[in-house]
Each structure stands twice: as structure tokens, then as C-alpha cells.
Amino acid sequence: RDNVYSIYAVYGLALAYKRLDDNTGRAFELQYSVVKLMRGLLFAMMRQSAKVEKFKQTQSLEHSLHAKYNTQTGETVVGDFEWGHLQIDATSFFLLALADMTSGGFNIIYSQDEVDFVQNLVFYIERAYRTPDYGIWERGNKINHGQPELNSSSIGMAVAALRAINGVNLFGARGGPSSVIHVLPDELTRNATTLHSFLPRESNSKEIDGSVLSIIGFPAFAVDDPELIQRTRDEAIKKLEGKYGMKRFLRDGHQTTVEDTSRLYYDPNELKVFEDIESEWPLFFTYMVLEGLFTGDLEQAENYRQKLQPLIAIHVPLLPELYYVPAESIHAEKENPHSQKRVPNENVPLVWALSLYFLGGLITEDLLSPSEVDPLGRRFNSTKMVKDTMIQIVLLSEDQQLQTALSTYGLETQTLDQISTTTTVLPPQALVDVYGGLGLNSKMEMTGRPKRPIGVLGTSRFYKIQGQTYAFTPHFMDNNEFYINADPDYLVSEFENELTFTKKNWYYPGRPTMVVLLSHGLLGTTKESSNILLSNSADASKKNLLNFFTNLRGGYACEGNVRVKLCRLAETINTSNIQSLDFLINKPEVNWKRILRVAHASRTHKKKLGYNEHKTQASTPGHRTPGGDLMSGGRTPKRKNTTFYGKSLASPLDKLHDENYFDQLATALSQLKANAEQQQFKLKSHETTSSKQPALSESPTSGIFTPGSTTNKTGSVPKQNPDQSGSPHEMLSLTLGDASQFDQAVESLRASVNLYDQIDLLQYMVSCRPMSYYVEALETTILELLEEVYLKSKKSKYWSIARQAAGLLHKNVPSLTINITDLVIRQKQVSIGSGPQEYLISMPVAPDTLNKMISEHCTDDVREGPVVQEIIIYLGNLIRTQPDMFEGILRLRTHYIIIALREEISRINHSDEEESVEHLMQLSPFELESLLFTVLSGPHLCDTIEHIVEGHQLSKEGPTELIEKTYDLDNALANNQHVQITMENLHNFFPNANGRWLRRRKNDGALNRVPSSNFFPQVWSILDKSKGLCIRNHSLPRDPIVLEKTPEEFNFALAVESFLGWFTDPAERQVAVEVLSVIYQQQQQNQQQCDVWYDLPAIINRAIEKFWQKWIERNTSIIERGGPVFEHGSSYHQHADLARKLFFDLPLDGTESTSTYIKSSLI
Structure with missing residues (x-):
């Protein structure tokens, strides 16, 4: 950092000499002095390429680049743990200067190995938004106890570096595709978003810091919000400025006369001793001068130049490092701040500050212009005109049958066979694999970009290599990711969120283009009967998804807030953003042709479990009692002996009362049966033409125990004869972990045609045997049986069963850590579990760690883990698109949020706690997300979204009668007296x-x-x-x-x-x-x-x-x-x-x- 800052005066003088017809060789000497320094730093870092390679995966302190090196040899001078080496801003500033200097005509990089190393430095800094470091002052937390923290100055410098170096050819005008540096837009966006949420704060321990001046102005110009820039500058001036410069941060004891230099760390209760006597640094006035010069605020520049004049130490302009209060003046200074004379320390000059002072002087005296120092125009970031982005959407059909069915609704699509032969559509994982070759260098043993998911901004571009164009479908449309994507209403909501996010964060040439592949599974159709199902109004959710795509023809989405355009793929090429993948051509280690080859894979399933919607219906509202009469009243019957937090629960959703619901269920299951690759299950098939009256329609509902916790609890289920699969006999008593009834449970499972029975029996079996246990009677493992029930429950929209199966299978959303990261980088802590089991997440965590937290801290009910994952996903979606909803919230406790959701359901339905919990578990993912939105919206939306659950149900059922009732309040009050x-x-x-x-x-x-x-x-x-x-x-x-x-x-x-x-x-x-x-x-x-x-x-x-x-x-x-x-x-x-x-x-x-x-x- 000090070296790069120090060479900026030489860099500016070299640029100034270019204006002259210099015949003394001075311009050449100055230019190559800059090159020499930059290459010296590059070589010092390249010697630590092994650390860079490890750091890309771990972001660990021990794998960070060293912050200082031997000036003569470039070797390290202190050990890995003997200094606060991890300083993201220093590495970022080097890349920023490299981009500026290369764009200004200075040739610093000479070989492909060096290009690959610089590309890996991009990967090194691109996760700055989630990497605590020691910061610009090399101390981390202000107590200086060696604890790193997220710093605005580090994140801001990373944002500036990523923006500056993206697309720069390090070989200059004579370079080719292999020497171009690439930055993925989603990583840049996450860093910029984090920076905006941090400012004007520097870190958790520093409410303001003078270093933010380098972020809002020269050299970074990292902030594009003029109001935030002004607020940050005002905060710094108000709290830090004095006559002799600015304080680094409040209560900074560095080089004050009362600092105990015998200790490296401060005691927490001694920080107040430094209040009002912090050292003042002239360095920050030089930042203010340069910001004024680069932004055209000449009054600010002149003001701070005048403030700098008295601070020059001797007649030759030399700026001290800092000014401190002498010991004899401390009491008077504390009584009346800024009243006492300060003296400079012995570090004269601070070359960093002096370099910036000289650079400002060159520009002030018109020997140099801001455009020469900033050839990339980063100083205009905050004054760029905001454009109304139009998002292009390309809809592709899986095959011609689906294309024909969609065309009957006026939705024109193309099949993959109908698009141009020069264009290929691939899943997002292919793009991840391709970028694995970026920066790959076997000589230095560097593997290139880590294989992390690529966000919607990255997949909204086209990519070209050797004349072939590639488009990638968005990651969020992957229907196999988690059961929530089986809910079409949730997919519509997710699609709208991603459209809003893309519009808000698209700053690149051309329009973003989303390529969406519509499949039979996505729209709930089969290859044989597309027209039949789409014309059936029973499945409102599927129709909502279809209507969403159809409504895009109007040119607007997200309630008119996002402009969209439905196009054919060929029509979007000329207006899209296109990136080159030609860097792969010179990478023999990467078989990019294999990666970019379309592959089709199909899976077959053997049917092992039976299904009967009437008998599943018997576990739901409206079943018949043994007496044969329908249950009356609005309350739903309870599943026998089910538990959640140790209490029995109510039965499924009110929507199960809908007379069409089980017709929809039958349709969905018939589709499963009719698939071309006949999905074969092991459990009994759905009985569609049985001549017998289903036995359970005249018997109690499913008596299965849902073992919600790890304690031993018992329940009973109908023990069924396999030869008489509908007839319940004696009740089967089950205890979690007690394997004495295991064989009887297997027989009951083999005979069962009720999804609730099946999942509860399987949960009992899981408690007695490992997942890999082979069930002889069904010729398969418990794991495969659970997967079968999980698949059926998703298809038939039994969300409570889907959550129970997901919990037993330990299903996890691959993007869950991304949502956690999106929350914590905006300073929202997330807790999982409750009471002594509650665990607080304040920093991004690895996927394995997060999954372990959820499984260990959500043990009250097997469905709690999946619901917690859903809540984290929904919170992540909301904070990306509507961050204002989280105002005033620092900590999101998932357990208490579940309680709030339960209370909201209880209030709306006038139900008790047990019924409300079961109702919550039966909500579809979209309904749960909508309910969370209601709770999170706060008082300003209470009136407009008073009844979100009922409103969603009514949207499916259509309009109802208008009911009016008049109250005489005066009479009511009068009557109360008697x-x-x-x-x-x-x-x-x-x-x-x-x-x-x-x-x-x-x-x-x-x-x-x-x-x-x-x-x-x-x-x-x-x-x-x-x-x-x-x-x-x-x-x-x-x-x-x-x-x-x-x-x-x-x-x-x-x-x-x-x-x-x-x-x-x-x-x-x-x-x-x-x-x-x-x-x-x-x-x-x-x-x-x-x-x-x-x-x-x-x-x-x-x-x-x-x-x-x-x-x-x-x-x-x-x-x-x-x-x-x-x-x-x-x-x-x-x-x-x-x-x-x-x-x-x-x-x-x-x-x-x-x-x-x-x-x-x-x-």
C-alpha cells in the first residue's frame, strides 16, 4: 500500500513529462521507475502463489499474502502470524493502480504467467465482502487485539479494483484474448452492495474512519450514490477533522503521549482515555484536495490546500505523519477540544501523504489533468445517468408438443432444435466449469476460479468462443434444487425477484438477456397430454406460472416496475452483452469443447410405494368418522398423536376442503404414471378404478405418530394385512428407536396407500435402521423409499409431507449460504435454534458448516430444519430486492420468526397453537413467503395486507359476496354499562x-x-x-x-x-x-x-x-x-x-x- 501510494507522484510526473518534447531521458526514467516498483511488488507476491491458491478456498489468515516484504530482496520479513498480513485493500489498490497504469500506456505485465497470477489476485479479492481483514491501519478491531473485521475501506478498494481491471488487456494494445482480465458481475455487485450498506461506518468497532475518504474519492471512486458520498464526507468532517488534519478514528490511541507502548493491545476500558486527544493526520487533507480536483469542486480543493500550508514541516514541502498533543496540554485539550497547539512526530515526511500532496499540486498547476491519472473515468461513477434497463427474455420449449400447447395460449416459443446452429443453450453449471479454466496455470500450480455458483447477472450475458455463441439458463430455475421450486407460485415470485435484482444492478453495455427453458415438469404437463392439462383449470398454480409468462408479452413485469421484452433468441444477439471465452483456446489443460457439449441425461424410478388419494384424504379435513357422518364445524381433525414441540398438531390446510383438490391430486399422480419413461415405484400404486369403497373413508384418519423430537414417544397406526390393503385391523404401537415393531411397520408400509402413513412409518424406520438398510419386502433401501415419498409429495403439493421427507433426507439448498451471506453482509445477524441451542451467525459460513448447524440446532420437529432453510431463502430474496423492509432490524432469529408466523395464522384463522403450527407446515412455499412478507412489512402495510393467507386462497376461488354490517358504537357503549x-x-x-x-x-x-x-x-x-x-x-x-x-x-x-x-x-x-x-x-x-x-x-x-x-x-x-x-x-x-x-x-x-x-x- 505505502509503495503504490508513494509511486503515484512519480506516475503523475511521468505523465506530465509526456506533454513535453523531452530529450533528456527524464520521462523514460520516470516511467520505468513506476514499472520497476510495480513489477517488484508483483514478483514479491508471485513468490507466494501457493498462499493465493489456498486463500481462494479458505479465506484464512494463515493463507493471506504478506503485507510487507524486504525492500532489497522481495522476501518476507515476518512470520505468517507475527503481523496482521490480511489487508484486502492493499492487494486491491495494487490491482487498481495496475489497471490505471496499463490503461495509461505503461507496460507492466510481460508474460502469460503474470497475467494468470493477476487473474488469481482478482479471485483473491472478489470475496472481500465476506472476508474480515486487518484493514488500512493493520490492526483490525480498534482495541488492537488482533481480531480482524469487515472494513468499508477494504471492501471499497476491492470494488474499485474489480471495476477498473475488468476487461483490461494487461499486454496493452498488442495483447490478445488470453491477456484480458475477467470479473464476474455478481461478485462485483455483492461487494458494492455490502459497501453501500456499511457506509459511512468503517467497521463494527469504528463508527467512522478517515480511510473512507479514499473510497468515496480518489483513488477508488467506489460509491455511485451522491447522497451516500455526501453523508459519508460530512460524517468524517464532523467527527474527525481538526486544525492539523483528521483523526484516523474515534478513540485512536496511536502515538498519543498517554499510550502505553509496552503493550501491543489496549484494555477495553482505557479507550475513553484517548477521547479528544487522538493524533491528527495531514494525510486526509490531501485526499480532500484530490477529491475536489477530480470531481470539479475547486472550492473544496483550494480550502484544504490552504489548510495544508501551515502543516508543512520545513521550507521544503514535507508533510509529517501526524500531529499529537503534548503531555502538558492534554488536560486543557480535553476540557476544550482543538484549543491546544500540537507538534509533529518524528516521521517526516510520510511519503504516502507527500506523494498525494505532490499529485494534487501537479493537477492544481495544470501540469496534469484528472483524465490522465484516471484514464478509465472512474471519477464519473457517481454522476452517471441512471438508465431504465430493459430485460430481454427468451422462452424455449423442451419439445414440439409443449411448444404447440403453449402456442394455443398465445405464447410463442422455440425448441432447442429450432434455434440457430451457432448458438447453444446450456445449464449454469457448464458456465461454472468453463470459468474454472480462467487463471489456470499448471506451472504455478494455480487452479483458476473456484467452482462457485454464478448468479443471475452472469447468466444474463451471452458468451462467444471461436464464433460459437453460448447462452446459459439462470441458476434459480433449477427445478431439482429443493422442494420449494416444485411450487409454481413460488417460482413466479422468485422470477420477479431476480428481474428486480437484475434491473437494479445492471451497469454493463447491452441489455441483460434471460434464457428460460420451459419443461413439462415445470408446467405440470406430460409429453403425451400437454394440451389436456393446460386446458384444465383445476391446477391454478400451474396456470399462474403460465399466466406470468403470458403477461410478459405486455412489456412489463413486477407490477410495472421492470421493462421486459419477449424475443426469439436470434433477435437478442445484437442487443445483448456478449463476453469472450477465447481465453480458453490457449488453455490446453481445459477441455472446453467437452464442457460446452450438450448432454441429455434421464433418470428412471422404480415404483415401490402405493398411493390412494381417498385414503390420504382420510387424513384431512372432511373425512368420515366411524359413524359415517362428516365432521362438522370449522375446526380440522387432528392426526393422531402427532407432535411438534411436544404438542399435537392440527391437520392439513384449509385448501384441502376444496372439492377440486383431490381431482388435481389425481391428475398430478396420473401424470407421474403416464410419463414416457414409466416412473416405477416400489410402494403401492394409486388405486384409480377400485370397485371397493376405500376402507379408511369409513374409519379414523391416519393414526400415524409423527415423531417430532428425539425423545421416546409412542403412537399407533392401523396394522394392515398385505392381502387386504385397505382394511385396518389392530392398531400398531410405535416408539422411536424401538425396533421391536420394525417388521410390522414394514408390512404396514407395504400395504399403505396413504402418504401420511408412509412418511410417518418411514420416519419410525429411520429411527431404527440406517438409511442404507435394505428392506427385503420392498426390494429397496429406506433411502430410496424416502426419496419416492419426497417426489410424490412434491408432485401432489403435500407440503408438510415434503418438508418431513426433506428433513429426514437432510435435503439442503445449495444456494443457502448465498442467502446467509446476503443477510450478514448487510449487517443482519441470523440465529438458528432456540434457548441454549440457539446459534448466532454474524459472518458468512461454508455450506457444510451451515447444514450441520441446522441439523444440530433444529431438533424439535423434523420439519423445522427445512422450514428454517425456507425462511433464510425468503429473507435473502427480500433483502436483495427490498432492503428497506429490514430497517431497524439487526438480528433475525428464525425460531422467533416461526413463532410470529404461527401467531399470525392463529390470529387469522382463530385457531389454537397446535392447529396453527400444522397449518404453517401445510402452507405452500409461496404462501409461507407471502406470510413472512406480511409479518416483516411492519405497521405501514398492516392495513393493505391484513389477510394474506385468505387473499391468496380467494385469488384461486374467485370473487365472493360483499358483506356489509353496521355497528352503533354509542349504543354498544351504553349497553356495556348494564x-x-x-x-x-x-x-x-x-x-x-x-x-x-x-x-x-x-x-x-x-x-x-x-x-x-x-x-x-x-x-x-x-x-x-x-x-x-x-x-x-x-x-x-x-x-x-x-x-x-x-x-x-x-x-x-x-x-x-x-x-x-x-x-x-x-x-x-x-x-x-x-x-x-x-x-x-x-x-x-x-x-x-x-x-x-x-x-x-x-x-x-x-x-x-x-x-x-x-x-x-x-x-x-x-x-x-x-x-x-x-x-x-x-x-x-x-x-x-x-x-x-x-x-x-x-x-x-x-x-x-x-x-x-x-x-x-x-x-
């Missing part, structure tokens, strides 16, 4: 919101939402003026929290969030947030120090008791009238739970509000 109080009319007597505020507090508490961006600084102020906060036995003390952390430091916000996590009731947690806001307001009115502990639960309880007593006093006459609620008295202790519920339903403000009673409880 009636007894019951639980049904209780809300008429209390100043509550009939559940609306309680619901909002539960949702916000489950999401850990806080009211505003100023909430955490307010809590810091509360701590600063008190002894601390406590929740029962847990405390957040003033010391050392306030001494170590600053008000807007992210680590402080996380500490408060962890503290509030001790509340187990989400609504109570949200009221505690309100309590803290009230305490802050009272402290603002009384600025005196208050040495007390604030016990938040005690304050809340006092407020509830005051509320209850006030209400009792007001309504004594009504209470004396009697009634079931108060028949045993009206004291607070007798009705504490009721009082608590009613209090949590009070509005936030007003005369009868939570704030009113909290204020009185604080007095």
Missing part, C-alpha cells in the same frame, strides 16, 4: 386496540425491530448517566461498555441487541424498547447523573399494575355486578396474565397508552 364482563366482551371495557397493537408488538419483537436509527445512541446516553440496565439476572453495565464503545459503534448496537435477547416474550421485548425510549426522554429533561440500575421487567410490571388498578377503580360498579371474569376477585395478582395481555395491546402514545403508564412507573 352487562356482566365476560372474556368475549372484555375488550369493550378496556382502552385497548382489540389485538392490533399486541399483534404489532409481537411481530416487531419477534423480528427484534427498534424504532429508529437513533435508538442505540439513546441507549448509550442512558448508560452514560446511570449504572446500567438489567433483565432479571442479566445486566448491561455502564463500565466498561461506555468506556470501550462509542454511541454509534455497531458493536455497541450488537451488545444492546444481545442484552434485549434475554426477553423470551417478543411483545415484552418490544415494550422494553418503549421503556428505554421513555427513560431517554426523561434524562433529556434532567441532565444530572443518576446512579441507579434500570430493571426493565420491574418497570414494565409496575406499569401494568398501575394500568390495572386504574381500570379497576374506574369500573368498580361494573365489577361488583359480577361475572365469570371477576367471580373470584379483581386483584392484580389474580389477573396478572390478563392485565399483561391487555396492557401490551395499548397504543404507543396518547392519554391511555403504554408510554403514560411507563412514565408514571419511573417516578
Whole structure:
């Protein structure tokens, strides 16, 4: 870093000499001094190519490039763990300078080996968004205890380097395809998104840092949002600027006279000692000068040039490293900041700062222009006109039968055989394999790009090699990835999310082009009966998917927010973004022709399990009881002895009441049977023409036990005779892990035609035998039987069974880590599990690690793991497209989100907890995503999406009757004066919101939402003026929290969030947030120090008791009238739970509000 910065003055002077007709050789000498330095650094790093190769996979500290080398030899000077070597910004700055200098006409790279190494340096830095490093000051966390962290300055420099070097030919004008550097757009986008979410903050421990000036201005120009640039600059000036320069960051003890140099690390509680006396660096004024010159703000440039003049150490312009406060002036400086004279340290000059000072002088005196130093025009990033991107969509049909069927709906498609012979369509994995040859170099033992998935931006381009064009289908359309993609409604939602993301992040020449291959499986058709199914209105989900593609003809998608154009493949070539793959030609190690060859593979299945939709129906609402009468009422019957969190559950979704539902199921299963490659299963076939009345239609529902946890629980199932497959006999008692009934369970499974029976029996079998156990009676393994049920449940849309099978099979979404990464890089922590089993994820994790977390921490129900995966996927989708929805949320606790979803279902359906959990498990992936959207949307969407589940159901059933009812509120209130109080009319007597505020507090508490961006600084102020906060036995003390952390430091916000996590009731947690806001307001009115502990639960309880007593006093006459609620008295202790519920339903403000009673409880 220091070397590259230092050579920039020489680089600028060499460019200036190019303007002259120099015959002294000075221009040549200057130019090759720059080349010599850059090549010296390159050689030093190339000696560590083995580290680069390992780091691409591990992002580990021990595999990072060294940060400093011997000037004479280029060898390393300290050990791997003796210095904070991992500094992404230093490597990125080298690549940035290399791109600028090469584009400016300097030949720095001479060989293909060097090109391949530089390409691998791109892979080294492209994951900066998820790689904690030691940063520009080489210390990581500000305590300097050796802990790396994500730094804005490192991520920003990586963004600048990736943008600058993408497409640069390192051999200059005389280079070929092999010497061009490639950067994949999705990696660049993730880094840019992370940077925007971080700024103006530098890291978790530094709320602002002078180094961000190098990111928003010269040399990086990494930010394209003018408002964010202004806000970041203002924050730096406000908090860091002094007369002698700027502080590096708040409470920086480096080279202050009170710093204890005998210790490498600081004690957390000593950081406050450095407040107001931090050293000031003239270096940052040089950044301000250059930013003004490059952006045309000459007033800013001149202002900071004038501020630099008094800081020059001697008459020859030399800038010191920093100015510090002498020991004798420290007390006066703390009393009155910026009042005392500072002195320079002995490091004169700081060559880095002096180089930038000279560069600014060259431009100021018109010896050099910004365009010469910035030949790539990166300084214009923030002033580029935002274009309205149009996305081209190419629809291809799997075969001519599907093409004909789609054409009847006005949807014109092409088959793969009908597209040009010069164009090939391949799956996204082929592109991953091809890019594995990028940077491949056997001589240096470098393998090229790691085989990670390529996102939608990468597959929205065309690729060419030797005149042949290749298109790649998007990764998210891979229907075999997870059961959620078997839901057509979810696929529509996912497609819209990706369209929105592409529009928002496309900054490349040409239009993005999505090539979508429509298959029979995707649209729910068979090769023999495409027309029949598509004309059948029963399967509304499939029709929704078809309608989505049909509506694209109108030119808009995503509610008119994204412009699209349906095209034939040949029509898009001239307007698309096309990348060259010609670098593969000179890579003999890569058999690219084999990789890019179309391969068709088919799988066959042997049918092993039977299926009967009537008998599966018997496990659902509307079955017949042994007496033969349909169950009445709105409540659904329960599956016998099923468990979730140790409680029985209700039966499947309300949509199973739909009389057409099982017709749809029969159609789906008949399609399975009618496939060309007859899918053969081992369990019994679906009985379509049985002359016998299904026995279970006259018998109890499936009595299968769903063993939700690892504890021993028993249940019973009908024991069936294989010769009389419909007749239940004695009940079969099963206990998890008890293999005594294993053979009987196999016989029951062989006879069963009920999917619920089959999955529950298989779960019992899995608990007794390994997955690989061969079942002689069915001639297959348990694993294959589970896969069979999993496939059937996806096809027939039994989502609870699909989730149960996915949990037993340990199915995992390959892109799950990408969604986790998308959340944590935007500073959203994710927790998995609950209680002692809860695990917090604050950094990106590897797929194997994440899968292990889910399997170990989600043990209450076998379906919980898949649901947690779904929630993570949906949260990742939402934060990519609608990040504003997560405002005020730092931690996403999946267990509490599931509880919030359950509560929402309970509120809408008026069902108990058990039924609500089962209903949740039966929701389709799209319905679950929609419900999560409702909970996450917060108060501003409560009115518009009040009934998301019902709304989705009604969209399928069509319009219903309009119902109107008039209420006379005056008479209702008057009548209340003469009636007894019951639980049904209780809300008429209390100043509550009939559940609306309680619901909002539960949702916000489950999401850990806080009211505003100023909430955490307010809590810091509360701590600063008190002894601390406590929740029962847990405390957040003033010391050392306030001494170590600053008000807007992210680590402080996380500490408060962890503290509030001790509340187990989400609504109570949200009221505690309100309590803290009230305490802050009272402290603002009384600025005196208050040495007390604030016990938040005690304050809340006092407020509830005051509320209850006030209400009792007001309504004594009504209470004396009697009634079931108060028949045993009206004291607070007798009705504490009721009082608590009613209090949590009070509005936030007003005369009868939570704030009113909290204020009185604080007095």
C-alpha cells in the first residue's frame, strides 16, 4: 500500500513529462521507475502463489499474502502470524493502480504467467465482502487485539479494483484474448452492495474512519450514490477533522503521549482515555484536495490546500505523519477540544501523504489533468445517468408438443432444435466449469476460479468462443434444487425477484438477456397430454406460472416496475452483452469443447410405494368418522398423536376442503404414471378404478405418530394385512428407536396407500435402521423409499409431507449460504435454534458448516430444519430486492420468526397453537413467503395486507359476496354499562386496540425491530448517566461498555441487541424498547447523573399494575355486578396474565397508552 501510494507522484510526473518534447531521458526514467516498483511488488507476491491458491478456498489468515516484504530482496520479513498480513485493500489498490497504469500506456505485465497470477489476485479479492481483514491501519478491531473485521475501506478498494481491471488487456494494445482480465458481475455487485450498506461506518468497532475518504474519492471512486458520498464526507468532517488534519478514528490511541507502548493491545476500558486527544493526520487533507480536483469542486480543493500550508514541516514541502498533543496540554485539550497547539512526530515526511500532496499540486498547476491519472473515468461513477434497463427474455420449449400447447395460449416459443446452429443453450453449471479454466496455470500450480455458483447477472450475458455463441439458463430455475421450486407460485415470485435484482444492478453495455427453458415438469404437463392439462383449470398454480409468462408479452413485469421484452433468441444477439471465452483456446489443460457439449441425461424410478388419494384424504379435513357422518364445524381433525414441540398438531390446510383438490391430486399422480419413461415405484400404486369403497373413508384418519423430537414417544397406526390393503385391523404401537415393531411397520408400509402413513412409518424406520438398510419386502433401501415419498409429495403439493421427507433426507439448498451471506453482509445477524441451542451467525459460513448447524440446532420437529432453510431463502430474496423492509432490524432469529408466523395464522384463522403450527407446515412455499412478507412489512402495510393467507386462497376461488354490517358504537357503549364482563366482551371495557397493537408488538419483537436509527445512541446516553440496565439476572453495565464503545459503534448496537435477547416474550421485548425510549426522554429533561440500575421487567410490571388498578377503580360498579371474569376477585395478582395481555395491546402514545403508564412507573 505505502509503495503504490508513494509511486503515484512519480506516475503523475511521468505523465506530465509526456506533454513535453523531452530529450533528456527524464520521462523514460520516470516511467520505468513506476514499472520497476510495480513489477517488484508483483514478483514479491508471485513468490507466494501457493498462499493465493489456498486463500481462494479458505479465506484464512494463515493463507493471506504478506503485507510487507524486504525492500532489497522481495522476501518476507515476518512470520505468517507475527503481523496482521490480511489487508484486502492493499492487494486491491495494487490491482487498481495496475489497471490505471496499463490503461495509461505503461507496460507492466510481460508474460502469460503474470497475467494468470493477476487473474488469481482478482479471485483473491472478489470475496472481500465476506472476508474480515486487518484493514488500512493493520490492526483490525480498534482495541488492537488482533481480531480482524469487515472494513468499508477494504471492501471499497476491492470494488474499485474489480471495476477498473475488468476487461483490461494487461499486454496493452498488442495483447490478445488470453491477456484480458475477467470479473464476474455478481461478485462485483455483492461487494458494492455490502459497501453501500456499511457506509459511512468503517467497521463494527469504528463508527467512522478517515480511510473512507479514499473510497468515496480518489483513488477508488467506489460509491455511485451522491447522497451516500455526501453523508459519508460530512460524517468524517464532523467527527474527525481538526486544525492539523483528521483523526484516523474515534478513540485512536496511536502515538498519543498517554499510550502505553509496552503493550501491543489496549484494555477495553482505557479507550475513553484517548477521547479528544487522538493524533491528527495531514494525510486526509490531501485526499480532500484530490477529491475536489477530480470531481470539479475547486472550492473544496483550494480550502484544504490552504489548510495544508501551515502543516508543512520545513521550507521544503514535507508533510509529517501526524500531529499529537503534548503531555502538558492534554488536560486543557480535553476540557476544550482543538484549543491546544500540537507538534509533529518524528516521521517526516510520510511519503504516502507527500506523494498525494505532490499529485494534487501537479493537477492544481495544470501540469496534469484528472483524465490522465484516471484514464478509465472512474471519477464519473457517481454522476452517471441512471438508465431504465430493459430485460430481454427468451422462452424455449423442451419439445414440439409443449411448444404447440403453449402456442394455443398465445405464447410463442422455440425448441432447442429450432434455434440457430451457432448458438447453444446450456445449464449454469457448464458456465461454472468453463470459468474454472480462467487463471489456470499448471506451472504455478494455480487452479483458476473456484467452482462457485454464478448468479443471475452472469447468466444474463451471452458468451462467444471461436464464433460459437453460448447462452446459459439462470441458476434459480433449477427445478431439482429443493422442494420449494416444485411450487409454481413460488417460482413466479422468485422470477420477479431476480428481474428486480437484475434491473437494479445492471451497469454493463447491452441489455441483460434471460434464457428460460420451459419443461413439462415445470408446467405440470406430460409429453403425451400437454394440451389436456393446460386446458384444465383445476391446477391454478400451474396456470399462474403460465399466466406470468403470458403477461410478459405486455412489456412489463413486477407490477410495472421492470421493462421486459419477449424475443426469439436470434433477435437478442445484437442487443445483448456478449463476453469472450477465447481465453480458453490457449488453455490446453481445459477441455472446453467437452464442457460446452450438450448432454441429455434421464433418470428412471422404480415404483415401490402405493398411493390412494381417498385414503390420504382420510387424513384431512372432511373425512368420515366411524359413524359415517362428516365432521362438522370449522375446526380440522387432528392426526393422531402427532407432535411438534411436544404438542399435537392440527391437520392439513384449509385448501384441502376444496372439492377440486383431490381431482388435481389425481391428475398430478396420473401424470407421474403416464410419463414416457414409466416412473416405477416400489410402494403401492394409486388405486384409480377400485370397485371397493376405500376402507379408511369409513374409519379414523391416519393414526400415524409423527415423531417430532428425539425423545421416546409412542403412537399407533392401523396394522394392515398385505392381502387386504385397505382394511385396518389392530392398531400398531410405535416408539422411536424401538425396533421391536420394525417388521410390522414394514408390512404396514407395504400395504399403505396413504402418504401420511408412509412418511410417518418411514420416519419410525429411520429411527431404527440406517438409511442404507435394505428392506427385503420392498426390494429397496429406506433411502430410496424416502426419496419416492419426497417426489410424490412434491408432485401432489403435500407440503408438510415434503418438508418431513426433506428433513429426514437432510435435503439442503445449495444456494443457502448465498442467502446467509446476503443477510450478514448487510449487517443482519441470523440465529438458528432456540434457548441454549440457539446459534448466532454474524459472518458468512461454508455450506457444510451451515447444514450441520441446522441439523444440530433444529431438533424439535423434523420439519423445522427445512422450514428454517425456507425462511433464510425468503429473507435473502427480500433483502436483495427490498432492503428497506429490514430497517431497524439487526438480528433475525428464525425460531422467533416461526413463532410470529404461527401467531399470525392463529390470529387469522382463530385457531389454537397446535392447529396453527400444522397449518404453517401445510402452507405452500409461496404462501409461507407471502406470510413472512406480511409479518416483516411492519405497521405501514398492516392495513393493505391484513389477510394474506385468505387473499391468496380467494385469488384461486374467485370473487365472493360483499358483506356489509353496521355497528352503533354509542349504543354498544351504553349497553356495556348494564352487562356482566365476560372474556368475549372484555375488550369493550378496556382502552385497548382489540389485538392490533399486541399483534404489532409481537411481530416487531419477534423480528427484534427498534424504532429508529437513533435508538442505540439513546441507549448509550442512558448508560452514560446511570449504572446500567438489567433483565432479571442479566445486566448491561455502564463500565466498561461506555468506556470501550462509542454511541454509534455497531458493536455497541450488537451488545444492546444481545442484552434485549434475554426477553423470551417478543411483545415484552418490544415494550422494553418503549421503556428505554421513555427513560431517554426523561434524562433529556434532567441532565444530572443518576446512579441507579434500570430493571426493565420491574418497570414494565409496575406499569401494568398501575394500568390495572386504574381500570379497576374506574369500573368498580361494573365489577361488583359480577361475572365469570371477576367471580373470584379483581386483584392484580389474580389477573396478572390478563392485565399483561391487555396492557401490551395499548397504543404507543396518547392519554391511555403504554408510554403514560411507563412514565408514571419511573417516578
